Amino acid sequence: MPEQLVFAAEVFLNGLMAGVLYALVALGFVLIYKASGIFNYAQGVMALFAALTLVGVMEGQVPFSHVINATFGTEIHDFGWQVPALLAILLTMVVMVGLAWLVNTIIFRHLVNQEPIILFMATIGLAYFLEGFGDIMWGADIKKLDVGLPQGINAAIDEATYQIFDYGFFIDNLDIVATVVAAALVFTLIIFAQYTKQGRAMRAVADDHQAALSVGISLNFIWVMVWSLAGFVALVAGIVWGTKSGVQFSLSLIALKALPVLMLGGFTSIPGAIVGGLIIGVGEKLFEFAIGPMVGGATEIWFAYVLALIFLVFRPQGLFGEKIIERV
Amino acid sequence: MNDMSTDGYTTEDGRKIGGVVMEMKNITLRFGGVTAIEDISFDIREGEIRAIIGPNGAGKSSMLNVISGFYNPQEGEVWYHGSKRPPMKPYQVAQQGIARTFQNIALFEGMSVLDNVMTGRIRQMNAGLFAQAIWKGKAEAEEVENREFVEKIIDFLEIQAIRKTPVGRLPYGLKKRVELARALAAEPSILLLDEPMAGMNVEEKEDMSRFVLDVNDEFGTTIVLIEHDMGVVMDLSDRVVVMDYGKKIGDGSPDEVRNNQAVIDAYLGVAHD
Numbered sequence: 001m002p003e004q005l006v007f008a009a010e011v012f013l014n015g016l017m018a019g020v021l022y023a024l025v026a027l028g029f030v031l032i033y034k035a036s037g038i039f040n041y042a043q044g045v046m047a048l049f050a051a052l053t054l055v056g057v058m059e060g061q062v063p064f065s066h067v068i069n070a071t072f073g074t075e076i077h078d079f080g081w082q083v084p085a086l087l088a089i090l091l092t093m094v095v096m097v098g099l100a101w102l103v104n105t106i107i108f109r110h111l112v113n114q115e116p117i118i119l120f121m122a123t124i125g126l127a128y129f130l131e132g133f134g135d136i137m138w139g140a141d142i143k144k145l146d147v148g149l150p151q152g153i154n155a156a157i158d159e160a161t162y163q164i165f166d167y168g169f170f171i172d173n174l175d176i177v178a179t180v181v182a183a184a185l186v187f188t189l190i191i192f193a194q195y196t197k198q199g200r201a202m203r204a205v206a207d208d209h210q211a212a213l214s215v216g217i218s219l220n221f222i223w224v225m226v227w228s229l230a231g232f233v234a235l236v237a238g239i240v241w242g243t244k245s246g247v248q249f250s251l252s253l254i255a256l257k258a259l260p261v262l263m264l265g266g267f268t269s270i271p272g273a274i275v276g277g278l279i280i281g282v283g284e285k286l287f288e289f290a291i292g293p294m295v296g297g298a299t300e301i302w303f304a305y306v307l308a309l310i311f312l313v314f315r316p317q318g319l320f321g322e323k324i325i326e327r328v
Numbered sequence: 329m330n331d332m333s334t335d336g337y338t339t340e341d342g343r344k345i346g347g348v349v350m351e352m353k354n355i356t357l358r359f360g361g362v363t364a365i366e367d368i369s370f371d372i373r374e375g376e377i378r379a380i381i382g383p384n385g386a387g388k389s390s391m392l393n394v395i396s397g398f399y400n401p402q403e404g405e406v407w408y409h410g411s412k413r414p415p416m417k418p419y420q421v422a423q424q425g426i427a428r429t430f431q432n433i434a435l436f437e438g439m440s441v442l443d444n445v446m447t448g449r450i451r452q453m454n455a456g457l458f459a460q461a462i463w464k465g466k467a468e469a470e471e472v473e474n475r476e477f478v479e480k481i482i483d484f485l486e487i488q489a490i491r492k493t494p495v496g497r498l499p500y501g502l503k504k505r506v507e508l509a510r511a512l513a514a515e516p517s518i519l520l521l522d523e524p525m526a527g528m529n530v531e532e533k534e535d536m537s538r539f540v541l542d543v544n545d546e547f548g549t550t551i552v553l554i555e556h557d558m559g560v561v562m563d564l565s566d567r568v569v570v571m572d573y574g575k576k577i578g579d580g581s582p583d584e585v586r587n588n589q590a591v592i593d594a595y596l597g598v599a600h601d
Contacts, residue, residue, distance in 0.1 A: 195471075197450060201450060204447045211434035212419075212436075212447075214396065214422055214511075215427070215447050215448050215450055215451075215514065216423040216450055216451050217450060218419045
């Protein structure tokens, strides 16, 4: 096998893994968009906030310690205990559900039937608020997140590929874990939406508010549920990305990578988010590999957006999105 | 016939009508300065087909919206199964067993007919999320049981052929029927139909009339319906409330209402001199 092809295969695999991570973020967008028609710009910040909270809880950090110390002249920073990862994840989930309830009660309940652009603006406001709130609550320094996910080169794959190609592939264990987690998450979400009473109610609310009310579905309950689900997806994305690159502000920017993923896959499709993520992941890695050296590299920064632009021209609803046809 | 006693009456075709299920007492509903409903009282009895008629803008749909909780009246009381109902959200009213259809059809267009009708069963499904997640025992039995009931309704309304079709693709008349199926799936103690025959051709109207009668006959469902078509109303209903400009101008059997001078004036117009 020619050397170039072997490299390309490795790049392809790594692209797939990166794509899974993009898909993980895009999923959160799709969930809220499907159920409430809100494009949640704050999804990335929610992932950051979830990761910050998780680190804070695990390390027994006192929330708002900066504010408390500045106000009362005290010197408290942490409780002095460590919370095991699993328990900390559960506690963080409780916080995310609380956040979902607050977001719905304070903001979106009052914006029912508003124009999409107004809802979008509200989520931008939410994003900035949450970013600052997370900083005040847990501090703005870069944190290390370690919930015990395996990291580093996968020796088995390295060994196996070395046997075959005389060249060991570098595949990160964390990426493999992320793939498994994402697959499980998507499977669960699809089962939930298709086969449970709450899932059916969620689809009903997404489709028609009046009709949903008339069969006895509480809109508020469904919205809180959907925001909680998005919070859960944000937590998963926050854990994986936080483990990979540390918990820091730039984590919230992964939301911007989710945009082209959504344009490719369609805003309303869960499988679309996955396929879109994979295409973008593989596409940008292969493009960088093949074309990058000719144009001086750094194509990964813009490739996804150009691809999304091309899609907008030729297939605006995305690969799996619903095509809207108005009857005249 | 219009007394408040708990014992009912027998219709011309021999159906037994029971006691009062719901009573509207002096309902007044305003939108800003506009009074949509003014001091209206009437009752609904178990097992009857009760019609609300009136010219455009008479406040019929508003009345239905008061019953189903979409509007809360400024004055007056709604009594349901012998107790006064506090102000409620529409979903709470639905959970109490009052199902409805809409004048402009409110269906879940992206979902199949079967899924649409299944949403009507939400009230009957109690298994918790975790029970459903594990998908065993109670949740599974519940799903099967509800599915059976839904299939029965689908058969009854003769929409088996389109069970798996997304509702968005169906023609108007069939959509109306699916909406009726969803309301029926809830096993309502009162079924509210907002202009079930509006926009239908003669054949579809006949079909729908037959279904309304069959539903009442087969399931003993109490039905409150609003309709423009006088002929349909007179044929279907046991008792009729007539509204005009937000006021009640008549109440009684179709024959009584037909010969009521105020009703004739409202429908045909009257010379003002």
